[in-house]
Amino acid sequence: MRKLRSSSLAFRATFWILLLVGAVGLISLWFGNSLAIQRETQRSQIKLLELIDTVERSASIACFLSDKELAKEVAQGLLSNRIIRQVEIYDSEGPLVVLQRRGQEGGQPSSASVPEDAISRKIASPFDPAEQAGKILVLPDHAEIAKSVTDASLFIGILLSIQTFAVGFAVIAIVYVFITRPMRKLAAALRMLPAEHGEKLAHLGGHDRDELGELVNYVNHLIERLWDLLEEERTLWREVEVEERKLRSIFEHAATGIFLLDTKGSLLSCNPAFHQMLAPVVANTRSARFSIPVLFENDDSRVRALIDDCNRSDSPVQRDMKLATCDGKSSRWFHLTLSKIEDDLYQGVINDITERKKAEHSALEVAMTDPLTGLLNRRGFETRMAGRLRQGARSSDTGLALMLIDLDLFKQVNDNYGHDAGDLVLISVAGVLRRLTRKTDLVGRMGGDEFIVLISAYNSSAALELIAGKIIEAVGRPIEIGANREAHIGASIGIALSRHSTFQPERMLKKADEAMYDAKKRGRNTYVIHEHSDLALNDE
Structure with a gap:
C-alpha cells in the first residue's frame, strides 16, 4: 500500500x-x-x-x-x-x-x-x-x-455531502481521463522506447497541442540531444582508446622512469624503466615492500616534505639525489620531478643523471684546475677555501695558516732556457708541494710563479716553520729541465695566521703577500710570518 x-x-x-x-x-x-x-x-x-x-x-x-x-x-x-x-x-x-x-x-x-x-x-x-x-x-x-432544527440540518448536510462528493468524483474522473491515463500511456510508451537507436515518442490522440503534447515534444528533443551526445561520446571514446594505447606504449617503452604516488608516499604504479633504472641502487624494486622512502635513506620526513612542497607549489618540485649502489663501490645520481595531478595523486619522473653529473664534475674540475700543474687555480682555490670554511665549526679555535709562495730566479730560467723549461720547473714545484703537505691541506697555483697553501689544524708554529723550511729546501734543489741541463731556483714564503672563527680570506691573503715581499727583502729563499697575525703562536 x-x-x-x-x-x-x-x-x-x-x-x-x-x-x-x-x-x-x-x-x-x-x-x-x-x-x-x-x-x-x-x-x-x-x-x-x-x-x-x-x-x-x-x-x-x-x-x-x-x-x-x-x-x-x-x-x-x-x-x-x-x-x-x-x-x-x-x-x-x-x-x-x-x-x-x-x-x-x-x-x-x-x-x-x-x-x-x-x-x-x-x-x-x-x-x-x-x-x-x-x-x-x-x-x-x-x-x-x-x-425541527436537527431535521433541517440533516437535510442540508445530506444535500451538501452529495454535492461535495459528486463534485469530487467528477474532478477525479476528469483528472483520470484527461491527465492520469494519458500520462500512464506516455510512461509505458517511454519505458518501451528504444531511445538508444534514436527513435522518438509518438503523440497521444487528442493531445497534440496541449501540455502533454509539449511534454512529448520536449522528450523527443531530449532524445535527439542525447543521441547526438552519445555519438560524440562514442567518437571521443574511440579517440581516447587510441590515445590511451599510445600513452601506454610510451609509458611501457619510455627510457624515463615514471611512477605514481599517494599522499603517504606509497608507490601505486610504475613503468619498466623505473625498475631498470633503480636496479643498481635498490636490491628489489619489484618487491611488495618497496616504497619511495627507500630513495631517501628510509627517511619518511623527507618524503613528506617533498609532497608538502608539491602541494604548496603550482609547479613541479625537483630534486637531485645521490644513491649508493647495492655493492657499495660507487654511487649513482638521479633527478626526480614530482607533480600533483589530483588531490591524492602525484606523478613522478626519475632520470639517471650520473653521466651528466660526472661531466659537470669534470667540467668543474677543469675550470678549477691549473692545466699545467694539476693544482687548483686561483678560482678553484678560493672556491674550495670558502667551502672548507663553511664546513668548519665557526666556534672552533683551531688555527689556519695561509702560505703564499713566490719562486725566486724563475724569470731567469724562462729567459735562459725558454718557457718549456719554465713549465718543467713549475710542474716540479707543484710535485714538491703535494709531497710536503697533507691531503686535508689545499694547494693551488695563483698564476705565474706564485703558489698558495692553506694549512688547517696545525699543532704549533714550529710545525709551520718545519713545513716552510722543507719547501724552501726542496725547491732549492736542482731541477732537471732536459738536455742534461738543470735549473736552480729558490722560494720566498709569506705566512699569515688566524683562528678558524675569525678567518677572513682577503685579509689573510693580503697579510701573506706582505710577509712574502718581506721575505724577498730579507734576501730571498726564506720565510716570514706576518707580525700582526690574528693568532699568537706558541711552541708546544
Whole structure:
C-alpha cells in the first residue's frame, strides 16, 4: 500500500482530491448547520409571534369578558402547534386559563417569574386600545424546536455531502481521463522506447497541442540531444582508446622512469624503466615492500616534505639525489620531478643523471684546475677555501695558516732556457708541494710563479716553520729541465695566521703577500710570518 501510495500518480491525485473535497465538505457542513440552526430558530420565533397575532382578537374579548371557555379555546388553538409547550391567559383579576400540551388544565402559572424564553404580550381592550384588558404568555417547546432544527440540518448536510462528493468524483474522473491515463500511456510508451537507436515518442490522440503534447515534444528533443551526445561520446571514446594505447606504449617503452604516488608516499604504479633504472641502487624494486622512502635513506620526513612542497607549489618540485649502489663501490645520481595531478595523486619522473653529473664534475674540475700543474687555480682555490670554511665549526679555535709562495730566479730560467723549461720547473714545484703537505691541506697555483697553501689544524708554529723550511729546501734543489741541463731556483714564503672563527680570506691573503715581499727583502729563499697575525703562536 505504501509503495502504491508513493509511486501511483492516480492514487495520490485521488487521495488528495478526496481529502480536499472532504475538508471542504466538512467546512460547508459546519457552516450550513450553523446557518440552519440560526434560521430555524428565527423562523420559530416569527411563527410564535404570528400565532399570537392570530388569536390576539379572541384573547382580547376573553379577557374583557373574563370568559374562561373562550380563553380555553384560544389556548387550545395555540397548543395545536407543536412548537408551543404552555399557554397562559390573564385578565385584570388574574389567570383565566393555564393550559399545557394536550389541552390539559392545571399547569402552574409562571407570572411570578416569567421564563426568559417565554413570549408575553399585553392584551388591549376590544373597545379601547389604550386600556389593558389582560395579557397572554406563551412558552415555546424547545425539544420540538431542536428536533425541527436537527431535521433541517440533516437535510442540508445530506444535500451538501452529495454535492461535495459528486463534485469530487467528477474532478477525479476528469483528472483520470484527461491527465492520469494519458500520462500512464506516455510512461509505458517511454519505458518501451528504444531511445538508444534514436527513435522518438509518438503523440497521444487528442493531445497534440496541449501540455502533454509539449511534454512529448520536449522528450523527443531530449532524445535527439542525447543521441547526438552519445555519438560524440562514442567518437571521443574511440579517440581516447587510441590515445590511451599510445600513452601506454610510451609509458611501457619510455627510457624515463615514471611512477605514481599517494599522499603517504606509497608507490601505486610504475613503468619498466623505473625498475631498470633503480636496479643498481635498490636490491628489489619489484618487491611488495618497496616504497619511495627507500630513495631517501628510509627517511619518511623527507618524503613528506617533498609532497608538502608539491602541494604548496603550482609547479613541479625537483630534486637531485645521490644513491649508493647495492655493492657499495660507487654511487649513482638521479633527478626526480614530482607533480600533483589530483588531490591524492602525484606523478613522478626519475632520470639517471650520473653521466651528466660526472661531466659537470669534470667540467668543474677543469675550470678549477691549473692545466699545467694539476693544482687548483686561483678560482678553484678560493672556491674550495670558502667551502672548507663553511664546513668548519665557526666556534672552533683551531688555527689556519695561509702560505703564499713566490719562486725566486724563475724569470731567469724562462729567459735562459725558454718557457718549456719554465713549465718543467713549475710542474716540479707543484710535485714538491703535494709531497710536503697533507691531503686535508689545499694547494693551488695563483698564476705565474706564485703558489698558495692553506694549512688547517696545525699543532704549533714550529710545525709551520718545519713545513716552510722543507719547501724552501726542496725547491732549492736542482731541477732537471732536459738536455742534461738543470735549473736552480729558490722560494720566498709569506705566512699569515688566524683562528678558524675569525678567518677572513682577503685579509689573510693580503697579510701573506706582505710577509712574502718581506721575505724577498730579507734576501730571498726564506720565510716570514706576518707580525700582526690574528693568532699568537706558541711552541708546544
